[in-house]
Amino acid sequence: MVSIDLNNSQRTMLTTLVNRYQQTGEAVTGETIAEEIDRNPGTVRNQMQSLTSLGLVEGIPGPTGGYKPTSEAFDAIDRQQIDEAESVVVAHDYDRVDVTVEEINFTNVHDPEKCRARFHLQSSVQDFSEGQAVILGPTPISKLVVAGTVVAVDESNSEILLDVAKIEGPVEEPEK
Numbered sequence: 001m002v003s004i005d006l007n008n009s010q011r012t013m014l015t016t017l018v019n020r021y022q023q024t025g026e027a028v029t030g031e032t033i034a035e036e037i038d039r040n041p042g043t044v045r046n047q048m049q050s051l052t053s054l055g056l057v058e059g060i061p062g063p064t065g066g067y068k069p070t071s072e073a074f075d076a077i078d079r080q081q082i083d084e085a086e087s088v089v090v091a092h093d094y095d096r097v098d099v100t101v102e103e104i105n106f107t108n109v110h111d112p113e114k115c116r117a118r119f120h121l122q123s124s125v126q127d128f129s130e131g132q133a134v135i136l137g138p139t140p141i142s143k144l145v146v147a148g149t150v151v152a153v154d155e156s157n158s159e160i161l162l163d164v165a166k167i168e169g170p171v172e173e174p175e176k
Contacts, residue, residue, distance in 0.1 A: 027066035
């Protein structure tokens with residue numbers, strides 16, 4: 001795997017393209033990307049040309065055209081290409097959202113006062129903001145539920161850093 005250094009703007013656009021593509025399975029228009037990241041459509045087209053020349057994006061012509069990420073695009077943003085991923089419920093601002101959480105990393109689990117979780121989503125994180133209360137879960141396999149407050153939002157990597165208030169998992173009955 002060859003490492004490609006992307007600037008913040010390229011990473012944000014590529015992440016947005018990958019997120020949309022994984023949601024719909026269809027080509028994503030430059031206008032859709034521009035609207036989602038609040039940029040000019042011309043700027044998006046220029047960056048998409050750069051990403052195409054790097055082999056990360058494929059341009060699809062025609063009335064239903066747009067852009068599709070290549071398999072190298074997933075590698076460039078450290079994302080796995082998952083065809084049928086399980087979604088996890090996330091609630092924020094009293095709204096329930098079904099998203100695909102690719103990864104959850106915990107830091108300082110040994111210190112309850114400093115426990116944080118970094119969630120890597122396969123969708124836009126622009127609706128999340130610092131100070132917002134969030135509940136994630138239950139996760140598909142372990143049925144883990146994590147609740148806390150958003151400390152930081154990284155739109156270019158689709159990540160949320162959460163100050164964990166509570167982690168719950170299912171308790172199994174002891175065997176007799």
